[in-house]
Amino acid sequence: MLQVATLRNDRENVLAGLAKRYFPDAEATVDRIIELDDQRKDIQTKSDAILAERNTLSGQIGQLFKTGKKDEATALRAKVGELKEEIATLQEEATTVAEQLEEALLSVPNVPHELVKQGHGEEENEVYRAYEGALPKLEGGAKPHWELADEYGIFDLELGVKTTGGGFPVFTGQGARLARSLVNFFLDRNTEAGYVEYQPPLLVNEATARATGQLPDKEGQMYHVTRDDLYLIPTAEVPLTNLFRGEIVDKENLPVKLTGYTPCFRREAGSYGAHVRGLNRVHQFDKVEIVEIADPATSYERLDAMVAHVGQLLTDLGLPFRILRLCGGDTGFTSAMTYDFEVWSAAQERWLEVSSVSNFETYQSNRLKLRYREDKKTTLAHTLNGSALALPRIIAALLENNQTAEGIVLPKVLHAYVGKQLLTR
Template sequence: MLQIKTIHERTDDVKNALKKRGFSAEELNVVDEVVNLDNQRKATQTKLDAVLAQINSKSKAIGGLFKSGKVQEANDMKKEVTDLKSEKDPLEDQLRQITVDIQNILFKLPNMPHAKVPEGLSEDDNVVVKDWDKPLPSLIEGAKAHWDLAELYNIIDFELGVKITGSGFPLYRGKGAIFQRALINFFLDEAREAGYEEIIPPLLVNEASGIGTGSLPDKEAQMYHMEKDNLFLIPTAEVPVTNIVRNVILKEDDFPIKFCAYTPCFRREAGAHGSDVRGLNRVHQFDKIEIVQVEHPDRSHDTLDNMVSYVEGLLNKLELPYRILRLCSGDLTFASALTYDFEVFSAAQEKWLEVSSVSNFETFQTNRMKCRYKDANGKTQLAHTLNGSALALARIVAALLENNQTENGINVPEVLRPYTRFDLID
């Protein structure tokens, strides 16, 4: 959430940022609207505070009058306060309404893109900042896509998933299940070595947590909602893990805070039917290891670069061909200021699959969740949050299965063998 102060002080910057996001001239009017509302809020509060101050002092005086037995004077003053209350109530209602109106607008404004974010409308305008410069893997004759390999080796059963739950809920079995577990442990061990504290968070979160990361309101469509308990199944570990610092005031030397977490992720993917949904390409439940950092604003962009390098290291160890994209303004997610996407080449499908997204949210999330720190002058400032997938399993599995297939079976990457305790899926 953008700070109202920022909108006041840098109105033109905010407008330009939103324009970059694709806001039309007409849509940009909300910026002036919210500034106006905030001015109204200030004026209303000034009036209200003055009335309240009178009520407070008179009420206190009434107490003194009663004590000294001046009942008549006390009763007279009571009437005065009653009159003041008729001024107070409408002002209170007004202030409440204005506050809600401001909040509703702020909730709908996306983050301001960082200067590095390229202008663009869709994913076609994303910039490849690091391309794969080695040859792409050449596959055996009659190479299969992962959904066919899954069936051939009986490692992932999509139909059983459909039977038990519905489409998009794959069932892993045998070496397929073990392979998943190996990847999870590998990623967690790597993260630990990189200094991330491992977290096992709740998989259901409340409304406040959803709002904190920007998953709520309005984006309920992406989350499974337990209406009876008003809880949401997490779409990513980012939600519960980042909310660890909700309503926390940190010390400057607490930075950087580094968490990692493995969780299943649940996404409704409403309206995402059609292309690219076969097999593991797009599912409702998948496993992911997430890394999260809470950083000092001065260092967060260096940290973002470090996180990108970290993810790159993982892909190198798995020997997967990848490329890194800097998302353009049109493809940037709602809460992000700057995002790098990692894509892995799926040889049998002959397409690039998104397997990781590493973002700096700057103060967008911390403003929502009130995560602050005390600076050298003792002033409270908003911290920065970052996160990245390190990594998301389903598509990594798809790429590994396809790229490593041989006539005899599927080769397990070297780094995973200590975890799988087998070298070949056959």
């Protein structure tokens, strides 16, 4: 959530940033927020003045009774009663204005970084780093991963339909071992890079989902346990970042680096067609996440470091990848800058997104009330996160790109984890 002071003091730059997203009625919304904040301040000023007057008169009443001036004291008591009613009325107005102000603030997305291009959607994203090698080309008879899954016993979509429904794959045999191995590989590499491993809850309350921006923006994509009013997490980012909600971190302890593995749950409403076959888009999937809480002065250096870290994971897996810097219209609601990683699927002959790495600046930390302390002064921290990595499309690319007549060749870094060099029929 943007700070009112930012909207007020940097209005033109905010509007220019929101224009990159094609955010509708930006000027009217920003002006409405400033107007509501002015009303809030005006009500608070009036309330404080009346409260001060009431306290003064209350003190005088006791003195008048002591000196025998009962009539004057009674008159002042009646006046104090009227002031109490005025304060109560102002408090009701303040509550209404505060609710309207919060609702308006929640409707405004983050302001994109100055390097983010204006654009409507994914077709206008910038190729930040292209793949420099020759893309792998498969011989005739190459198969997409959903066919290889049946042939090699990697995962079973029909079993998922039987037990739950479409979009819930069941990994079996060497496929289950491959998935577990990837999780361990990612976690080991993350902890070697200084990230502390956490195992967070898979269900969160409304306050947690709201703090990181999933609510009110993405409630339609989240699974809601209505009886308990809890949400299944769409990403480990949500509980991991919220571990520091309301905290003050000493500057010398920044950056705080967290990692965690969780299943993730997304409704993915409206996703149909050949492009979402197999593991291309599912409702439940495994993902390892990295999260950082950073000093604003160095948060973009931390973003670059996270991008490099994810890139090294993909390099070690031997997967051709490219990096996109998302345009304003495709950047997530809460993000100031996002890099997407895409791996090449040789069988499908297209790029598949496997990771997003983002800097949210103070957008999340303002909701989280997450600050850092320097010289007894507290300031909002910056929050960042990224997938390191999501499993489904990684597995899809590994199967498709590495299929041979003898079997599916595993990258060297996974040999010890999987216990073999080749997946066989």
